[in-house]
Amino acid sequence: MKVPMKDKVLISEVGPRDGLQNCKGVMPTALKKTWVKGLYDAGLREIEVGSFVPPRLFPQLADTAEIVAFAKTLPNLRVLALVPNLRGAEAAINAGVTSIGFPLSVSETHSVKNLRQTHDQAIENVRQIAELIAAQPKASRPEFEGALSTAFGCSIEGVIPESKVLNLAERLIAAGVDELGLSDTVGYAQPLQVKRLIRKTREVAGADRVKSVHLHNTYGLGLANAFAAYEEGIEVFDSSQGGLGGCPASPGASGNIVTEDLVFMFESMGVSTGVNLDALIACRELLSAGLPDEQLYGMTPNAGLPKSFAK
Amino acid sequence: MKVPMKDKVLISEVGPRDGLQNCKGVMPTALKKTWVKGLYDAGLREIEVGSFVPPRLFPQLADTAEIVAFAKTLPNLRVLALVPNLRGAEAAINAGVTSIGFPLSVSETHSVKNLRQTHDQAIENVRQIAELIAAQPKASRPEFEGALSTAFGCSIEGVIPESKVLNLAERLIAAGVDELGLSDTVGYAQPLQVKRLIRKTREVAGADRVKSVHLHNTYGLGLANAFAAYEEGIEVFDSSQGGLGGCPASPGASGNIVTEDLVFMFESMGVSTGVNLDALIACRELLSAGLPDEQLYGMTPNAGLPKSFAK
Numbered sequence: 001m002k003v004p005m006k007d008k009v010l011i012s013e014v015g016p017r018d019g020l021q022n023c024k025g026v027m028p029t030a031l032k033k034t035w036v037k038g039l040y041d042a043g044l045r046e047i048e049v050g051s052f053v054p055p056r057l058f059p060q061l062a063d064t065a066e067i068v069a070f071a072k073t074l075p076n077l078r079v080l081a082l083v084p085n086l087r088g089a090e091a092a093i094n095a096g097v098t099s100i101g102f103p104l105s106v107s108e109t110h111s112v113k114n115l116r117q118t119h120d121q122a123i124e125n126v127r128q129i130a131e132l133i134a135a136q137p138k139a140s141r142p143e144f145e146g147a148l149s150t151a152f153g154c155s156i157e158g159v160i161p162e163s164k165v166l167n168l169a170e171r172l173i174a175a176g177v178d179e180l181g182l183s184d185t186v187g188y189a190q191p192l193q194v195k196r197l198i199r200k201t202r203e204v205a206g207a208d209r210v211k212s213v214h215l216h217n218t219y220g221l222g223l224a225n226a227f228a229a230y231e232e233g234i235e236v237f238d239s240s241q242g243g244l245g246g247c248p249a250s251p252g253a254s255g256n257i258v259t260e261d262l263v264f265m266f267e268s269m270g271v272s273t274g275v276n277l278d279a280l281i282a283c284r285e286l287l288s289a290g291l292p293d294e295q296l297y298g299m300t301p302n303a304g305l306p307k308s309f310a311k
Numbered sequence: 312m313k314v315p316m317k318d319k320v321l322i323s324e325v326g327p328r329d330g331l332q333n334c335k336g337v338m339p340t341a342l343k344k345t346w347v348k349g350l351y352d353a354g355l356r357e358i359e360v361g362s363f364v365p366p367r368l369f370p371q372l373a374d375t376a377e378i379v380a381f382a383k384t385l386p387n388l389r390v391l392a393l394v395p396n397l398r399g400a401e402a403a404i405n406a407g408v409t410s411i412g413f414p415l416s417v418s419e420t421h422s423v424k425n426l427r428q429t430h431d432q433a434i435e436n437v438r439q440i441a442e443l444i445a446a447q448p449k450a451s452r453p454e455f456e457g458a459l460s461t462a463f464g465c466s467i468e469g470v471i472p473e474s475k476v477l478n479l480a481e482r483l484i485a486a487g488v489d490e491l492g493l494s495d496t497v498g499y500a501q502p503l504q505v506k507r508l509i510r511k512t513r514e515v516a517g518a519d520r521v522k523s524v525h526l527h528n529t530y531g532l533g534l535a536n537a538f539a540a541y542e543e544g545i546e547v548f549d550s551s552q553g554g555l556g557g558c559p560a561s562p563g564a565s566g567n568i569v570t571e572d573l574v575f576m577f578e579s580m581g582v583s584t585g586v587n588l589d590a591l592i593a594c595r596e597l598l599s600a601g602l603p604d605e606q607l608y609g610m611t612p613n614a615g616l617p618k619s620f621a622k
């Protein structure tokens with residue numbers, strides 16, 4: 001079943017979560033809000049603002065509830081947060097998120113290292129979270145996405161068999177997630193693999209449940225993988241401003257694909273993102289104000305928009 | 312007509328030409344030979360080693376004849392050089408190149424600035440070169456490729472109409488080139504455009520005459536464009552070690568796609584390049600020895616090969 005390419009895509013900015021959790025510095029809450037507001041003003045309509053995880057382990061994300069509350073004041077912004085368990089989901093629901101994500105590592109070694117959960121434990125947590133979400137009043141009920149982390153390879157286990165990804169996809173759906181995301185946590189994916197795994201995952205989970213990918217740029221293949229996913233009809237793309245990010249539990253993982261370059265790619269293809277590139281690039285200063293020591297990636301900000309670019 | 316994806320591709324290393332001509336420093340001839348030998352030993356079997364242009368304008372390439380002679384001692388290496396006119400072609404033939412390239416800018420403004428040739432003048436030069444080549448004994452007759460520069464956009468003219476590319480493709484074939492290459496001289500291309508223009512150019516020139524692309528990474532889309540071209544059955548990919556390159560006549564152009572990352576992409580997809588990545592990455596030191604002030608790009612050299620990578 002071939003899913004057509006889309007006229008517009010949704011860029012899901014994960015910098016405030018995936019980016020910041022991998023930085024040594026802690027961005028002050030007020031500057032984080034300014035940055036999130038800047039990203040919103042540039043046209044982004046989905047932002048993963050944090051994780052409901054122990055502040056002791058992730059001091060960078062300790063203010064997630066406050067950031068969620070702030071982000072929810074911005075009209076039509078989808079506000080996402082990750083949770084590792086029922087307790088995190090309760091906090092996310094109390095904070096008022098639009099969508100809850102649960103990262104299930106297909107590499108069980110990575111799952112244990114990252115979440116301290118075996119696959120069975122993770123699936124049980126997903127089931128409990130799904131039950132909690134189902135019990136919420138419909139008006140405030142968040143969506144629930146299961147992210148298949150390390151789906152394209154793991155820096156600890158190496159090759160990840162596709163049969164494992166598909167098995168866990170089925171189990172996540174059975175446990176009650178609404179959608180699945182395919183995550184290249186460490187940046188090992190290549191474009192043909194991206195296309196193949198999207199098709200196979202849709203075969204077991206249904207095309208309407210597989211709409212998003214999360215890609216890293218460890219080997220410079222991030223945008224090639226994004227284009228490959230786009231060709232398969234994927235419509236939601238995670239990325240982070242300045243290419244921040246990585247994975248604390250994955251040695252060698254480097255940053256997410258760069259939002260600026262991703263937006264440039266889609267807009268230059270005539271695919272609408274709703275994002276104003278000049279305004280987005282200007283937000284790099286807000287990010288740098290909050291994290292002055294962090295190196296920002298991206299080619300588009302340095303190159304300047306081309307003469308052939310239709311704004 | 313759909314051209315199938317290939318099991319193996321040819322990486323055409325253009326660093327010694329496109330890379331060096333855009334560097335401020337001049338690499339000493341002896342170090343250039345060491346670098347070319349290193350690239351060959353890493354498995355590269357096509358290298359564009361220079362241009363036969365006035366040494367006054369391009370001192371970096373003044374030793375092209377000597378580098379060609381050296382490169383020709385390496386068994387089974389295809390040795391390429393660019394020429395801007397008949398005089399350059401004579402020098403290239405005398406030096407013994409495997410293949411001669413003529414860069415015809417689809418942007419006439421760029422053509423005048425870069426080669427001081429209008430389209431009519433350039434086509435006449437191509438005709439003369441083709442005649443000269445045809446007069447050579449068959450055993451030593453070089454191949455002749457016309458490169459359609461700025462085919463995807465120009466930093467002076469902006470958008471380049473596809474009709475102009477196709478018209479010049481026809482004129483180049485009529486003037487006697489064996490093959491055409493599509494060149495994104497300034498890095499404005501996007502993947503859907505790459506696919507479309509390859510298909511259209513093949514319609515006017517024949518699929519067997521359109522086998523190669525030359526891409527830059529100005530906006531970070533280089534590998535996405537390379538993957539798009541691969542999907543169209545393109546089998547020869549220009550790239551430069553460390554992503555050196557640009558265009559002296561194109562303000563804002565930045566480097567070529569990075570050979571290291573391009574090889575990684577293909578090898579990780581199971582597409583053979585014949586290149587040993589560890590050996591290729593080691594050549595960066597040879598390049599840096601010859602041009603110590605030059606910044607090298609590329610993600611793969613820093614990331615180290617992934618655990619899932621089959622060597």
